[in-house]
Amino acid sequence: MSATVTWDEFTEGIWRQNPVFVMVLGLCPMLAVTVSAVNAMTMGLATMFVLVCSSALVSLMRKMVPKEVRIATYIVIIATFVTVVDYLIQAVSLELYEALGAFIQLIVVNCIILGRAEAHASKNPPLPAMINALGMSIGFFIGLFALGSVREILGAGTLFGVSLFGSGFQPWVIMVLPPGGFFVLGGWLLFFSWMGRRKQRKQTEKLAGVSGHA
Amino acid sequence: MTDQRVIPVKHVPPPPPASPTVGMIRTLGLVSAICGLIIVSAYQSTYDAVAANKRIATERAVFKVIPAAKSIVEYAALPNGGIQKLGAGDTATPSGAVGFFAAYDEHGRLAGIAAEGGAKGYADTVRIMFGYSPACQCVVGFGVVAMRETPGIGDKIIKDREFLANFAALDVKLTADLSALANEVMAVKHGTKSNPWQIDAIAGATITSRAVGRAINDAAQALLPRLVPKLEILQKAQKS
Amino acid sequence: MTQPLIEIRSAPHLKAAKSVETIMRHVVYSLLPICAFYIFQYGISALASILVVTIACLLTERALISTGTQAGRLSDFSAVITGLLLALTLPPGFPLWMGAVAGVVAIALGKALFGGIGFNVFNPALVGRAFVQAAFPTAIATYTPSFLAGRFTEFIPSSLALPLMIPAGAAEWLKAKQFDALAGATPLAKWKFDGVVVNADELLTSLSGHMAVGPAPALILLCGAYLAARRFMDWRIPVAILGSAALTAWLLFAIDPGRYPNPFFMLFSGGLILGAVYMATDMATSPVTPKGMWVYGALIGLLTVVIRYYSGLPEGVMYAILIGNAASPLIERITQPTPFGRGVSLGRTRKRASYPLNPGYISREEAGAVTPKKRFLPRKPKK
Numbered sequence: 001m002s003a004t005v006t007w008d009e010f011t012e013g014i015w016r017q018n019p020v021f022v023m024v025l026g027l028c029p030m031l032a033v034t035v036s037a038v039n040a041m042t043m044g045l046a047t048m049f050v051l052v053c054s055s056a057l058v059s060l061m062r063k064m065v066p067k068e069v070r071i072a073t074y075i076v077i078i079a080t081f082v083t084v085v086d087y088l089i090q091a092v093s094l095e096l097y098e099a100l101g102a103f104i105q106l107i108v109v110n111c112i113i114l115g116r117a118e119a120h121a122s123k124n125p126p127l128p129a130m131i132n133a134l135g136m137s138i139g140f141f142i143g144l145f146a147l148g149s150v151r152e153i154l155g156a157g158t159l160f161g162v163s164l165f166g167s168g169f170q171p172w173v174i175m176v177l178p179p180g181g182f183f184v185l186g187g188w189l190l191f192f193s194w195m196g197r198r199k200q201r202k203q204t205e206k207l208a209g210v211s212g213h214a
Numbered sequence: 215m216t217d218q219r220v221i222p223v224k225h226v227p228p229p230p231p232a233s234p235t236v237g238m239i240r241t242l243g244l245v246s247a248i249c250g251l252i253i254v255s256a257y258q259s260t261y262d263a264v265a266a267n268k269r270i271a272t273e274r275a276v277f278k279v280i281p282a283a284k285s286i287v288e289y290a291a292l293p294n295g296g297i298q299k300l301g302a303g304d305t306a307t308p309s310g311a312v313g314f315f316a317a318y319d320e321h322g323r324l325a326g327i328a329a330e331g332g333a334k335g336y337a338d339t340v341r342i343m344f345g346y347s348p349a350c351q352c353v354v355g356f357g358v359v360a361m362r363e364t365p366g367i368g369d370k371i372i373k374d375r376e377f378l379a380n381f382a383a384l385d386v387k388l389t390a391d392l393s394a395l396a397n398e399v400m401a402v403k404h405g406t407k408s409n410p411w412q413i414d415a416i417a418g419a420t421i422t423s424r425a426v427g428r429a430i431n432d433a434a435q436a437l438l439p440r441l442v443p444k445l446e447i448l449q450k451a452q453k454s
Numbered sequence: 455m456t457q458p459l460i461e462i463r464s465a466p467h468l469k470a471a472k473s474v475e476t477i478m479r480h481v482v483y484s485l486l487p488i489c490a491f492y493i494f495q496y497g498i499s500a501l502a503s504i505l506v507v508t509i510a511c512l513l514t515e516r517a518l519i520s521t522g523t524q525a526g527r528l529s530d531f532s533a534v535i536t537g538l539l540l541a542l543t544l545p546p547g548f549p550l551w552m553g554a555v556a557g558v559v560a561i562a563l564g565k566a567l568f569g570g571i572g573f574n575v576f577n578p579a580l581v582g583r584a585f586v587q588a589a590f591p592t593a594i595a596t597y598t599p600s601f602l603a604g605r606f607t608e609f610i611p612s613s614l615a616l617p618l619m620i621p622a623g624a625a626e627w628l629k630a631k632q633f634d635a636l637a638g639a640t641p642l643a644k645w646k647f648d649g650v651v652v653n654a655d656e657l658l659t660s661l662s663g664h665m666a667v668g669p670a671p672a673l674i675l676l677c678g679a680y681l682a683a684r685r686f687m688d689w690r691i692p693v694a695i696l697g698s699a700a701l702t703a704w705l706l707f708a709i710d711p712g713r714y715p716n717p718f719f720m721l722f723s724g725g726l727i728l729g730a731v732y733m734a735t736d737m738a739t740s741p742v743t744p745k746g747m748w749v750y751g752a753l754i755g756l757l758t759v760v761i762r763y764y765s766g767l768p769e770g771v772m773y774a775i776l777i778g779n780a781a782s783p784l785i786e787r788i789t790q791p792t793p794f795g796r797g798v799s800l801g802r803t804r805k806r807a808s809y810p811l812n813p814g815y816i817s818r819e820e821a822g823a824v825t826p827k828k829r830f831l832p833r834k835p836k837k
Contacts, residue, residue, distance in 0.1 A: 061245070069238045073245050080249035084256040091263035094271045098360065157618075170552075170620040173364065174588035183563075367591055418595070 005128050013136030019112045020143025020185075021192045026112045029103045030144060031181035037160050039099050040148025044141030046089065046104060048134070050081040051113050055121040055133035062122045074117040075108065082107045112140060143188075150184050151175045276315050279345030279355030280326040283317030289448070290314075291440040297447065312437045316448045317345075324348065324449045327441065330359060331433030335425035338362040340371075342429050346386065346438070348445050352410070353399075353430060356381035361422075368422035377416050377423065385410035386434045392442055395435050401427035474571070477686045477737075478531035484677040485538045485732070492669045495660070496546035496598070497605025499613045506550045508537030510557025518562065524570030532571050536560055539579040539732055542669055543725055543772070544586070545597045547610030547624065551617040552590055556582040576779045577736045580772050587772070595768075597640050598624055599664035602631060640666050641723045645715055646768040654718030671727040678731035687735050690744060694751020695730040695758075696721060702759040714763065726758060729771040739779040746782070746789035753785075754778040 019025045029047075034040045054077050058065075065073050086104050090097050097104070107113065116136055121129040153159055155176035157169030174180045276286050288300040290311035300313070314329040327346040332339045340363065345355030356378065363369050371377055387396045397411040401423040407414035413430075415423035493500045515533040518524045526532065540560055544553060560582025568574045587594050598610050612621035641657060644650040652665065660670045681687040703717035721727070734740060734754055741750050754774045761770025 057248070061241070064237075064244075065241050066234050066237045068234075069242055073241060076242075076245050076249055080252050083253050087256050087260040087264065090267065091260040094267040165618055168616075168619040170549075170590065170593070170615070170618060172589040173367075173591055174585065177364075177588060179588065364591070418592075 005131050009128055009132045010135040013132065013134075013139040014142065015139070017136075018139040018143065018192075019136055020140060020146075021189060023112075024189070025115065026110045026140060027185070029106060029110060030147065031178060031185065033100055033103050034144055034147040034151055034181060034184075035099075035155065035176045036152040036158075037145060037148040039096070040144040041141070042089065042096055043100060043103065044137070044144045046085045046100075047107055047110065047113070047140055048137035049085055049088075050078060050107050051116060051133045051137040051140075052130055053081045053084075054078045054113060055116055055129045056126050058117045058121040059124060059126040059129035062124075065122070070118075070122065071114075074114060074122075078113050078117070079108050112136060146188055147181065147184050150187075151180055155180060272315070275343050275357055275359060276317055276328040276345075278357045279328050279343055280317045280347075281355070282319045282325040283328075284320045284325075286315045286317050286328070288313065288315055291437055291444075293440075297441070297444050312433075312440065314437055314441065324445070326354065327437075327448075328355075329433050329437050331429035333425040333429035333432065335361060335363050336368050336421045337364065340422060340425045340429060342426055344381070344430055344433070346434070348442070350383060351385070351387045353381055353384035353386055353434070356426075356430075363419075363422050367419050370416050370419050371422055371426055374416050376414065380407070380413045383410065384413065384430070386430075386438060387411075388438055388442055393439055395431070395438065399427055399431040399434065400424070474532075475530050478535060480684060480686050481681065481732075482531050482534050482538070484681050485535065485542075488542065488669045488673055488677055489538060491673050492542060492546070495600040495669070496610070497602070498607065499605070499610040500541075500546040502550060502609070502613060503544060503546060503548055503553050504538065504541040507541040507544070507553045507557045508534060510554040511537035511540070511561050514558045514561040514566075518566040519570070524566035525573065526571035530571060532565075533561060536565070536578045536582075539728075540582050542728060543579065543583050545594060546600075547596065547598045547612040547621075548586075549593060549612055549615035549621040551615065552586055552593055552621075555589075556586040558582075559585040572738050574738050576776055577733050577739050580733060580776055580779075583772055584776060593621055595643070596621075596624055597643075597666035598628070599666050600660065601664055640768065641719075642762065642768040645719070645723070646762075651715045651719050652723070654716070654722050657719070657722035667723075668725055668728060671722045674727045674731050681731075687731075688740075688747060690747040691735045691740055691751045692730040694748045695734055695755040696726070698752040698755030699726060699730075699759050700755075702756050706759070706763065720759060720762070724762075724769045725771045729758075729775050730754070733771075734775050734778060739782060741782045741786040741789065743786055743789045743791060745791070746785045749785050749789060750778050750782055753781060 013019065017023060020030060026047075029043055033043045054074070057077050058074055061073070061077075082105060085107070089100070089104060116133055120132050124132070149159060153164060154172045155174075156171050157163060157165045163169070172180070175184070273286055277283050290298050290300055290313050292298055292311050298311070312329070314327055317325045317328055319325040327348065328343055329346065330341060330343050332341040334340075338361065340361040341359040343357045343359050344353050346352075347354040358372050361369065361371075363371070384399065385397065386399060388394065389396045397409070399411050399413065401413040401415040401420070402408075403420070404415050404417040413423060413427045415427075489504055493504070511533045512528065515524075515526075516528050519526060519528060537557055537560075540556055541553065544556065560578045563585065564576055564578030564581030565571070565574045583594075593612065596612060610624070611627050612624060615621035641650075641652040644652070656665070657667065658670070658672045660667045678687065678692060682689040682692075700717045700721055703714065703720035706714040707716050730751075734751065741747055754771075754777075757774035757777055758770045761767060761773055767773075
């Protein structure tokens with residue numbers, strides 16, 4: 001296994017294997033905290049920190065972890081960084097901490113992180129593992145932000161707390177309730193699968209066109 | 215089921231290779247050590263900021279319900295009738311004690327007492343903070359600490375002017391022997407408030423309004439009979 | 455002349471001039487008088503609301519059919535029914551843009567998502583209403599008095615709210631018309647929050663006074679009777695719903711008349727009659743077995759009364775029917791009729807149609823090598 005870092009390793013998580021829109025992982029924090037764009041971004045950054053740090057550490061220790069205790073080791077490592085993030089957010093803003101509630105601690109069981117540790121970091125040197133983790137977390141961040149911004153715009157008429165429609169805006173209460181999360185996620189999934197299919201159709205048309213000419 | 219599990223085993227799989235016990239212990243020990251180190255250093259480096267944040271949050275909540283306040287001291291009212299000052303580091307209150315905050319104005323005079331209360335609302339417990347004025351024996355301020363009420367309906371208790379007007383002077387007088395509240399604080403249907411100890415509920419958010427009433431009632435019921443006899447101590451406390 | 459053909463097809467072999475389209479068309483016919491009366495009650499706002507909601511439903515249906523997302527044709531009238539029913543359950547002064555949102559959601563989420571006509575699990579109109587109820591709880595609770603002077607020339611102000619904007623409050627407008635703010639409350643809301651019980655005979659026709667109610671229950675019952683008489687609708691479901699609601703309400707009334715209103719009030723207030731006659735009877739979402747219809751109706755009636763009495767909401771018909779819809783596959787399963795010639799003896803008829811889980815399927819490892827004899831497998835229906 002060479003230590004070369006491919007561009008694909010980075011972009012994989014952002015688009016082709018996007019954890020939210022393609023793998024549909026990590027839905028629990030996704031649906032619960034994306035009530036506003038700021039909450040979503042904080043969650044995204046917290047997950048990013050945990051994912052990158054834990055991937056690095058797991059990758060560093062990959063040669064000495066016996067496979068019988070690997071899950072336990074990964075969980076301990078992940079939990080450590082989650083605790084660190086927990087303290088950091090408390091130190092930055094208590095308000096944000098209250099808004100995110102238990103979901104900071106629940107990053108421990110976010111399957112994206114354990115999945116990356118198991119599938120990628122434990123098999124690759126630290127640099128590619130971190131790059132891959134960074135790409136994944138950017139993908140997750142994009143997903144969270146896509147949900148959070150739509151829900152905040154419809155649910156409160158604001159984006160990052162800035163009013164978009166003036167004071168007469170009628171908030172869609174359902175968007176800040178849990179069902180709203182499902183609706184918006186469904187909408188985005190629909191959008192991305194439609195895009196994917198269109199791309200595929202264009203490719204087949206191109207192929208058909210080429211073979212027709214030949 | 216266990217009786218039926220006598221299954222003739224035809225093929226015995228080879229026993230797994232002996233687990234590298236030493237390796238496992240070494241790895242886990244190392245991981246734990248590294249992780250412990252990281253956690254402790256994170257805790258140490260953020261401790262001051264977190265404590266400052268918490269203090270600011272508490273102060274802000276108290277100052278909101280007692281606008282005249284400039285500084286606060288945390289106390290606990292003990293079950294035996296005494297009160298005890300809590301230091302900044304004390305997180306564990308004595309068992310059975312009711313915590314409250316004494317707020318002092320810029321001249322060091324007692325501006326009011328702030329206390330927390332909670333009651334089940336529509337979605338979850340509504341935790342509130344209220345300011346008590348010893349002078350008029352009434353609740354003079356009200357704020358929400360935490361709630362998960364329906365946005366647009368239940369969360370009106372933060373903003374609804376008519377509702378907040380209830381807490382300009384909500385009567386929480388004690389009975390003559392200072393053993394209990396003279397009147398039960400409770401939320402009544404919108405537009406039917408007739409006594410100073412009643413809370414005019416928000417139309418359409420009756421459950422949340424009732425939760426606020428119950429939270430104040432329960433907290434006042436628990437705290438005031440212990441607190442009122444000791445008010446003089448609190449008044450002196452800051453001057454000394 | 456066509457060639458004589460042998461047509462081989464599966465059941466049903468029913469030969470009658472009743473296609474889906476015919477049934478739907480007659481349901482629309484029977485809804486027209488109700489809509490007309492509703493417009494008579496509330497004037498131009500109600501007319502606009504019905505038109506906008508129905509058009510929103512039709513446009514959504516058209517768009518989704520043309521993209522191949524859902525089955526069905528625009529001409530099968532089902533989207534019209536959804537639109538009309540949805541409009542009738544919304545307050546007359548409901549902002550038109552919210553009405554359009556409700557219509558789009560009703561078809562897109564309530565119907566197209568499941569595959570179109572006949573595949574929907576929930577009544578589309580109620581899905582649309584549930585969405586706007588959760589999204590705009592204030593607007594959907596704002597009723598206005600009926601039979602106002604000048605209702606045919608003037609919109610209720612909230613109707614014309616700009617898209618995405620909060621509708622104007624009705625209080626000012628009502629004051630100008632010399633009504634107090636409470637005149638806009640529905641009879642159920644008045645009972646729930648103020649303890650005022652309106653007489654049942656007034657509710658039945660809703661002609662007296664300026665009550666803020668939906669279309670008259672008497673008219674709905676009449677139109678429903680037409681559908682039932684023409685066999686376009688099964689009479690068991692409405693009868694079961696109304697019967698069970700009345701029975702529950704009567705029992706509670708008998709226990710404590712001071713706390714619970716009389717059963718007639720329960721029956722004729724709110725949307726119970728409309729829901730029982732037109733919404734719960736939706737063919738795709740209700741059980742097909744006769745016994746199942748009774749169970750389904752009884753469940754909805756009971757839930758309606760329970761939600762009205764014991765929840766924070768004044769009205770419970772919508773959620774009761776949605777829960778009933780969700781339960782109806784299960785109800786169908788446990789009320790399968792016994793096939794002819796089977797299970798008459800031995801008193802085991804009731805077990806016939808239910809298929810307990812084969813322990814062997816629960817977990818191969820757990821069950822071990824000894825699997826119980828599969829006595830019931832030969833009777834398992836073919837998929």
